[in-house]
Amino acid sequence: MLNRLQRQSHFPAKGLSKQKASSNTRREFLKTVTTTAVVSSMPLIVPRSVFGANAPSNRINVGVIGLGTRGLPDMKLFLENKDVQVRAICDVNRASNGYRDETTVMGLTPALKVANEHYAARQRSGTYQGVDATGDFREIIGRDDIDAVAIVTPDHWHAVMTIMAAKAGKDIFCQKPLTLTIQDGQEMIRAVRKQQRILQTGSQWRSNARVRFACELVRNGYIGQLKTIRTTIALNNKQGPGPGWQPMPVPEGFDYPMWLGPAPQASYHKDRCIYKYRFLLDYSGGQITNIGGHAIDIAQLGNNTERTGPIEVEGMEATWPPRGSLFTTALTSKFRALYANGVELICESIPPYFSIRFEGTEGWVEFANRELKTSPESLASVELKPDDFRLPAPNPTRTIANPGHFYADHIRNFLDCVKSREEPIEPVEVGHRSASICHLGNIALKRMKRLEWDPQAERFVGDETANSMLSRPRRTDWNA
Ligand SMILES: NC(=O)c1ccc[n+]([C@@H]2O[C@H](COP(=O)([O-])OP(=O)(O)OC[C@H]3O[C@@H](n4cnc5c(N)ncnc54)[C@H](O)[C@@H]3O)[C@@H](O)[C@H]2O)c1
Structure with a gap:
């Protein structure tokens, strides 16, 4: 179209x-x-x-x-x-x-x-x-x-809106995490590709020059063979009401049915909606999808696994709000995933707010608190060779010393692609795979065991309970 x-x-x-x-x-x-x-x-x-x-x-x-x-x-x-x-x-x-x-x-x-x-x-x-x-x-x-x-909008709307927009011939900038479920992502890919739309996922940190340089160091072997990727995601930054919470009247000027949309019917509480929806599994996946939508996205970029996923995922530690609380996502979490290339990804809800560290046989590179650190230190000032692999830059004038307004660059990259019809920095397949690992983490925390994952079929092997968590029913009006 x-x-x-x-x-x-x-x-x-x-x-x-x-x-x-x-x-x-x-x-x-x-x-x-x-x-x-x-x-x-x-x-x-x-x-x-x-x-x-x-x-x-x-x-x-x-x-x-x-x-x-x-x-x-x-x-x-x-x-x-x-x-x-x-x-x-x-x-x-x-x-x-x-x-x-x-x-x-x-x-x-x-x-x-x-x-x-x-x-x-x-x-x-x-x-x-x-x-x-x-x-x-x-x-x-x-x-x-x-x-x-x-x-x-909140994550539970991303798929429905994207699919409807694609069918209507619109190009789409969709916020991270791109999806609420793995099935969402599969449907979004089908719609976007069928209608030949441009979709940019809103994980803007991959457009940051320091992040890109860190990933280029890893992908060009400057830390030796990549072994482990450690990501940290923040602890929950909001509190919700505990067991016995009471519904509230819907405020004037707030179309609550249209906020709920495809999500299950639920009584109104202010902490269900604005911003805090992140901590209810009906609409989002807690800090694992919220911050993981950046940290795990960068892990995928550095590991050169952007269009695939791990072969194994395992929940290691989780604490949950008391039964009957409004919030339903994990309060604290730790999970690991193993890729076919032997790299292990560990994601843990500990400070700093969001960080990522690539550890190799000859050194490491870390992006935390917006800064780049390396071991050996000299890696930070390495000049990439002309024949080294480079990641696409949304704005080639940015440097690691001056990353500039990389969020604006990420949006500019989308606009340039709307005109050129080139692939943006984070197309739908890549956004889907980053979000998928966050969803796999959440499922692994629920199952609390080692799960085998087939990244091609996008199914768990031998665990139908886990497979039943790959999709959610949408309320009938919203089967896009
Ligand atoms: N890239 C980033 O750094 C970044 C930062 C924050 C949030 N986000 C993402 O942006 C999205 C929104 O998050 P937020 O923090 O702004 O949430 P928010 O609750 O503050 O804002 C969401 C807005 O969407 C509106 N909305 C809900 N349903 C709607 C509908 N059917 N039609 C129109 N509007 C509707 C809400 O009323 C609200 O104003 C999330 O996916 C989140 O993960 C990304």
Whole structure:
């Protein structure tokens, strides 16, 4: 499927079939749309007389879905790109606190203000009301004028939204962890590849120059033969109510059924939703998927196993909230995984917040607290040889001494790929495999035994209980 920009012939349709975009797309989606909460709207006026790379008709029209802790900063990073027009935003929460802390108000209305003010500052009139806002993401996905979506919602929505967006011909920036389950990832890959979409996974640390250099040292053998990868993930940074917790009334301006979406029906409690959903297995996987979405992602990059997984996984230690608590993910955890190349990965919920250490037969390299350390120390200043393997850089001007705004670079890489149709830094298969190892870790902690994993079939060998945890039923409205 060609995107709007390709149909206008401003950008090459590299590697794509000549298949025409379905003219039914918008109509089909609008059939299912419930027209709720449209806060503002302005007809699309494209001044065709204006030419140039950033002319309105050449810009990548973006819709941002989810405007919370990460979504609001993500939207700002999209806004900073002159060849992007944020046309529409979506959140089921009109505005509330409880995001970063009890006083930070985020959600749809504050984000709309930020976006409109950003564009107003560039108008001679100093006013702009052109960004549309909605509480129903299907309105964004159903629009013909939107080229790409950023999905920054809790993890239980990533698959449904990605699959629907891909089917509607949108390119997708989807936050990490890419999936809630391993089956989610398999379905996302099918949809993205069938529709020839670009998908960038939001694990931005792999776009950091220091991380990339660490992985290049490992992959070029500067620490000898890689033996062990140690990752640390943070302890839970939030508390939830214990046994006997009581449901709360749903606050005004919060579309709770649409927040739950494909997840099981459950009574409302504020600690179920904003930010803290991370600690309920129905929506996420605790710090293993939250921080593992970065640390384990880097392990995969350094180990050159980005498109596969381990052959064995074993839960070693776990503590859990008391039965009946709202939170259900592990409070503390430790698991190990073994790869076919003999490398062992150990993931443990101990400080620092997130770190990764590659240990080889001749030295080690560690990325922790944003810094790079090596043994021997001289490794840190090694100049890679011309014929050494290099990882793709989202911004070649960054160095290990000055990694710069690598998150902005990660988003820029997505935008460049929307235009070039090249593979981004973290395509769907790679994001799926990184998230898969986090899910395998969580399953291993539940089983607390050594499990054999077939990374090709993506099944456990001889443990049907573990295999039953590879997918979750979605509520019927959301079988994408
Ligand atoms: N890359 C990073 O460093 C990074 C950092 C933080 C979060 N994240 C990821 O971003 C995602 C969101 O996390 P967060 O911390 O921002 O959570 P959050 O709870 O603070 O924000 C999520 C937002 O999505 C909204 N939402 C929920 N269901 C929706 C729906 N159906 N339609 C539209 N909006 C909906 C919520 O109302 C909320 O405003 C997660 O996948 C998380 O792992 C990534």
